[in-house]
Amino acid sequence: MSQARLMDGTALARRIIEETGERAAVLTERTGTAPCLATVLVGEDPASVTYVRMKQNRCRKAGITSRHVALPAATTTAELVGAVEALSADPGVHGILLQHPVGDHIDERAAFEAIAPGKDVDGVTFASFATMSFGLPGFVSCTPGGIMRLLDAYGVDPAGKRAVVVGRSAILGKPVGMLLLARDATVTYCHSRTRELSAAVREADIVVAAVGRPRLIRGQDVKPGAVVIDAGYNAGNVGDVDFDSAVERASLITPVPGGVGPMTIATLLEQTVRAAARQLGVAEG
């Protein structure tokens, strides 16, 4: 069969960010207040510093102001929770992003739960996970939400299809499976303890690789015509899918980079503007 069509996350994310920028401008004009995303960073991990700076830059371009809270690596759980609670209570902040990891000595969950649900634009709280799982209104985790947008943009309706999610992390594997289930896919979660992973993946009409192991999913594991979403991110811009062999079997496939990655930040910005609109009392278009 012919090579798969690429799912261009860069182009889709650009469109979403443009539309988000337009909505942010309208909101700012109508209310006199620009949407504001607070970013919280504990310590100085170089990758985290880079991520946060990238998010701030994208915010600026979309007309979203950002407020940065930098805390020392030695911050305690109580101090971090206090800082996040202050942002949750601050009417000038519409969305909160707590960059993780926060350090092993901190109870990350306690810090996440200090984010007010209405400001959880990164979709990390218990409440957001539950609303995603139950198909209720709320904020989604950004990467899973971005994956669903990609599927929609390429006309992939999950209803009745078999979806296999490889990975079960709290911010990626578990929520993307729940979002696919809410859209009526038959969803299988595979992970490090799965026996016969290849056989399980071969059942999938939609594969989401989200496990963080370079090239774990090979072309021979892909059912001909399947949609392959590579949400893996490994050193050297390598995904969880062996692209060169999978592209020969899939009907649609995300490249790495330029597939899922850009969608994450687009979802973050979009949700920030939505949160701001709600908090500023402006009905959404």
Next chain:
Amino acid sequence: MSQARLMDGTALARRIIEETGERAAVLTERTGTAPCLATVLVGEDPASVTYVRMKQNRCRKAGITSRHVALPAATTTAELVGAVEALSADPGVHGILLQHPVGDHIDERAAFEAIAPGKDVDGVTFASFATMSFGLPGFVSCTPGGIMRLLDAYGVDPAGKRAVVVGRSAILGKPVGMLLLARDATVTYCHSRTRELSAAVREADIVVAAVGRPRLIRGQDVKPGAVVIDAGYNAGNVGDVDFDSAVERASLITPVPGGVGPMTIATLLEQTVRAAARQLGVAEG
């Protein structure tokens, strides 16, 4: 092959309730306070009245006091939320059970979320769903928790096994799948939109039928040697599994009645005493 061994939920539930009663007695003696479960019933649906009365009777036998809040069918969401919040704040109440359904005019989710997480012994809040899903400490939904206890009691380790959950309700299908995933099963969710349900079920080492359609799962759908858990409950004491044909293929199977049903209430009582122990400041044994 020979007939499946029955998983006797009645006997296991009796043992758990006995142990729970012993723990309740010790707790009452040490603290001067008996564990207390508040039951909340809206309206007079006969089935709900029966369920609540049965739960109260079992509580009494286990040394758990119960407090009943009966509200008229015309109760508003705000009134119900207020009543539940009052119980959440009441130090004399250790666990809260809101009997559902509560009536279509009420926002059931708002009422559930008014239950303090530490008193959510029925495992219905967003927080409980998330802790179940992430393998964190917390209360489990009672039927899913009871199913896991049955598996443990019969030596079924889900790790590495393929589990298929048929049904995706918020209090049964979704959480039991998450509990199986947390125990390292490879989990597939099937539902009304699943194509080729029989083929999907035949992959399962563990089948959980939780959909509420009489005899939906037939023997021919069961992989020889599979463990079959029937959490269905249909008129006339009929489960979601066609028992007579499935018993010929399974290795272990729950009868209806006497399988999953009794485990639900045992889990409720057990969690109520655990909640009371925490709130009364007594370490668990």
